[in-house]
Amino acid sequence: MTVAYFAVLAALTFAAYAVAVRRSSAIAVAGPVRLHSLPAYHGLLAASVVLVPMLLIYLIGSQLVTTLATSNALSQFPADVQSDVMKSGSALRDVRNLAAGQHSGDASPVLTSAAATYSAWLERGTYAIYGAGILAAFLGLAMSLASIKPSFRARTHFESVVNIVLMACAGVAILTTIGIVASVFTETMRFFFDPAIKGRPGVLEFLFGTEWNPQQAMRADQGDIKSAYGFIPLLTGTLLITFIAICVAGPLGLLSAIYLAEYATPKMRKYAKPVLEILAGIPTVVLGFFAALTVAPLVRGAGASIGLDVASESALAAGLVMGMMIIPFISSLSDDVINAVPQSLRDGAFALGATKSETIKQVVLPAALPGIVSAFMLAISRAIGETMIVVMAAGLAANLTINPLDAVTTITVQIKTILVGDQEFDSAKTLAAFALGFVLFFVTLILNFIAQRFVRKYREQYD
Amino acid sequence: MDMTVANRIEAERLAPVTTAAKPAKVTAKDVNVYYGEKHALKHVNVDIPDRGVMSFIGPSGCGKSTFLRCINRMNDTISSCKVTGLITIDNQDIYDPALDVVQLRARVGMVFQKPNPFPKSIYDNVAYGPRIHGLANNKSELDQIVTASLEKAGLWGEVKDRLQDSGTGLSGGQQQRLCIARAIAVNPEVILMDEPCSALDPIATAKIETLIDDLRSNYCIIIVTHSMQQAARVSQRTAFFHLGTLVEEGPTEQIFSMPHDQRTQDYITGRFG
């Protein structure tokens, strides 16, 4: 049915376009006055007047119908089911399964009648949507055909349609972001303030605690072991690995970008750049076992040979490989921004007797700085958000240390560890993942903010 | 035939006596430039006197910029470009492998068609050259150089209260004068200007022309221009280029009043170009 609706939608849209174009062309040829807008604009306007209402009615209508069907089905259950979130949720799941013919086992009479109500509402609602949609489409078509006159400003009207569509797309992106933040925020608030959650830490305990051990906390309400949700070891672990990664990728990435942009022959550049970019395409799982199986033993061996005791899973190994991973982000973006610096600036410096490296250091790089900083920021966000390499190479031990030779863990790794497997979503341990996510979001937000301030301060404008 | 001879005699009468007496600052002998296969400049011979302005005129693509860029070896930055022949400054071959091109460019300043101040402060723009060449021993010497250069470029009054503002925030004409100040700051002997006013409005152009006139007593200035009025106003000698050859060169009044060559005649009377 849905397919049929969309087929009708497509057909009507094309038809509207074709008819409107023909009508307006006919006027253009026969009429005494010139058309204000080209026939194609009349066509586009007619098509959008058909397409947009049909889509909107479908999207909004199906939401509405599902809600109506659900509440009507639910009203058939006893009051205690209706009031309990858990019970009503499972009842509704049963209703939907039964309505879809996938219910296993015997159905109670209440369930059967509720499912029947549900199906009936859904069916009626769906027909109503289709009817309304097609009606709206024909109305739109009729209106737009009636408005085809030489003086009708279809071009201007279509511009507003474009405007609205673009705005809606931007709106979806923004609303999604707000939604994600809001949901993480509410779960975080539950973690900190919901009295029903056992063993949850206080806000300060979480933010400044130096011990992280969610497994132990599971047992906290049984025994008198103190809960351990100290966030600091995760933060230091994350920052340590990110720092090592940037120490690797920053110089390597930036210098290779300078080489590619300023020194390499065009031919060299043509081959070297894609090869560098392949690095970015390697799945992080693969990099992870490269880190665990190749780099970590190497680091350990190198450490042993100079008398250092290196953990078998070390921050250094993970950081090195993560640095490799983010090199292309820095090199490729920096190469682009360096190339975007106008040649006239280089000429100006050369003409004053600057050497090539002086020109690059004093003129080209300062001019490209805002872009280079953004490249670094992107790379840092990638490093902070990276999970797989750290899981495999740096371990899970939440040590509070800045020694790169120790095992550490990161925020994302802990989120992943907490959420792997079956979880109840109202235990302190699970909710801790949301709190971690929220803090992570905050950390990257602050980093971005600092970077933007920096860019604004040091932006050197050129045209 | 008789006409040409008469022209020549007349020209010699008009030519300032001093021009001939001055030794040439820049000399080109049989200069050829190739961009890959393309022969862009053919057998150019010219003597450019010190302390004066010489203008290069000619239709677009005739090689004026190419020749100008030979004089400070900016063509070195174009990999396909090859220069043959001899160019000397003060009788020193500037394409001599022993010569340091960085030092040459400190002696031969250049101002470009589009103002290209660095995206730095006004002060740093002017101080850039002196800094890389170590012309100032301390901050106050550098301040002096910057002040003096901006004064010579006629920009001091307009920017003295905002030396730390970005050079790119100035108007087009001010930017171009900033570029001239930047070139002057390294104390060059020769200043090359490639259509320095083509991106400017008439008032800014007039300021630059006045400035060029002020500077000519101290520098050897070579200016490429599309405007024949401008060439007539600012230069003492003019060279006309056409299709990669230097057609004729002489005192500006003579080139504009009685050129020897028919092509020059056609160009200055607007019959082509």
Ligand SMILES: Nc1ncnc2c1ncn2[C@@H]1O[C@H](COP(=O)(O)OP(=O)(O)O)[C@@H](O)[C@H]1O
């Ligand atoms: N970088 C370059 N590569 C190849 N050809 C060039 C280059 N620069 C200039 N040319 C060619 O050399 C000729 C002279 O150019 P140019 O000196 O810029 O002329 P003008 O300044 O007199 O307008 C033109 O035909 C131009 O196409």
Ligand SMILES: [Mg+2]
């Ligand atoms: Mg030119």
